[in-house]
Amino acid sequence: MFIQNILKNDTGGKTFLLLLLAVAVIVPVFNLLLPADHPLHFSTYTVTLLGKYLTYALLAIAVDLVWGYLGILSLGHGAFFALGGYAMGIYLMRQIGDRGVYGNPELPDFMVFLNWESLPWFWLGFDHFWFAMLMVMLIPGLLAFIFGWLAFRSRVTGVYLSIITQALTYALMLAFYRNEMGFGGNNGLTDFKDILGFSLQDGGTRIGLFLVSALALAAGYLACRAIVNSRLGRVSVAIRDAENRVRFIGYRVDHVKLWVFTFSAILAGIAGALYVPQVGIINPNEFSPLNSIEIVIWVAIGGRATLYGAVMGALLVNYAKSYFTAALPEVWLFALGALFVLVTIFLAKGLAGVFQRFGQNKA
Numbered sequence: 001m002f003i004q005n006i007l008k009n010d011t012g013g014k015t016f017l018l019l020l021l022a023v024a025v026i027v028p029v030f031n032l033l034l035p036a037d038h039p040l041h042f043s044t045y046t047v048t049l050l051g052k053y054l055t056y057a058l059l060a061i062a063v064d065l066v067w068g069y070l071g072i073l074s075l076g077h078g079a080f081f082a083l084g085g086y087a088m089g090i091y092l093m094r095q096i097g098d099r100g101v102y103g104n105p106e107l108p109d110f111m112v113f114l115n116w117e118s119l120p121w122f123w124l125g126f127d128h129f130w131f132a133m134l135m136v137m138l139i140p141g142l143l144a145f146i147f148g149w150l151a152f153r154s155r156v157t158g159v160y161l162s163i164i165t166q167a168l169t170y171a172l173m174l175a176f177y178r179n180e181m182g183f184g185g186n187n188g189l190t191d192f193k194d195i196l197g198f199s200l201q202d203g204g205t206r207i208g209l210f211l212v213s214a215l216a217l218a219a220g221y222l223a224c225r226a227i228v229n230s231r232l233g234r235v236s237v238a239i240r241d242a243e244n245r246v247r248f249i250g251y252r253v254d255h256v257k258l259w260v261f262t263f264s265a266i267l268a269g270i271a272g273a274l275y276v277p278q279v280g281i282i283n284p285n286e287f288s289p290l291n292s293i294e295i296v297i298w299v300a301i302g303g304r305a306t307l308y309g310a311v312m313g314a315l316l317v318n319y320a321k322s323y324f325t326a327a328l329p330e331v332w333l334f335a336l337g338a339l340f341v342l343v344t345i346f347l348a349k350g351l352a353g354v355f356q357r358f359g360q361n362k363a
Contacts, residue, residue: 069236069260070239075165088274093108094123095195108184114179143265144265169289295314320335
């Protein structure tokens with residue numbers, strides 16, 4: 001009943017969740033039960049690739065919540081994604097123990113190579129899974145809260161706010177490239193062995209991560225839809241459309257922005273944490289401002305202020321990226337730019353707008 005109330009009048013969301021459920025059932029079944037030479041067999045590589053796409057979809061929903069419904073064009077959500085990924089990466093590094101190249105039971109290989117004598121204080125506690133998961137949410141959320149508190153109470157809006165968010169992620173990228181920061185420098189964190197005692201090279205673990213990613217995506221969608229349907233969501237849309245008027249009638253606009261922005265950052269951090277064990281690495285490139293810009297393109301192509309459109313855009317663009325970077329690597333950036341331009345000119349509401357028009361015509 002609770003889920004039905006959340007999805008009331010959300011045909012696109014219902015369709016998306018049903019498709020997600022079908023994929024969550026079909027992919028593991030076709031991977032485990034069909035032989036490798038069967039045309040419908042999903043390889044472990046494909047399962048991992050699809051799991052990565054699902055984490056991107058969760059990240060796109062986080063961006064759509066603040067951009068589509070609150071009007072904040074964030075060009076720094078890649079930073080929250082990367083911070084969640086680093087929190088998970090530190091936990092996975094702590095699980096390696098003495099199985100590293102240098103056999104040190106306490107220090108990761110890169111710290112041994114750099115002649116570190118002990119773990120830095122901010123690595124302590126990450127040998128516990130519950131602590132790492134807490135940090136996955138707390139670190140991005142706390143950064144977003146501090147950043148938002150300073151920016152929103154100063155009434156920084158529009159393009160200026162977008163530039164500041166981009167500067168934030170660029171500054172973090174430069175910081176994480178430094179070896180003395182204790183996060184692996186250029187190479188980042190990699191060579192993970194297992195998670196919760198399960199080998200990350202095992203096909204069953206890959207399926208488990210895929211299913212957890214699907215569950216997180218569904219939960220993230222429902223949470224964002226619940227916010228959008230609530231009074232907070234209606235006030236957010238009003239702020240997006242007429243911020244000064246909302247402030248004039250007595251609402252604390254900065255509080256609304258801060259709450260939604262922080263929640264969105266936490267979702268992005270969770271997406272990053274699910275991404276890392278599936279791709280096997282996290283490095284400072286994830287902080288690149290270009291990554292944050294690409295996320296915005298996903299949302300624009302899929303359809304801003306729809307949530308399920310953001311999922312569509314993330315899946316479509318990343319599938320195209322996987323195909324073009326393998327088959328025609330020199331064409332990919334041109335294809336992405338052309339797709340963005342075409343959607344902007346001919347599909348102002350993105351792919352979700354096509355879906356909505358089809359539903360209206362069918363009705």
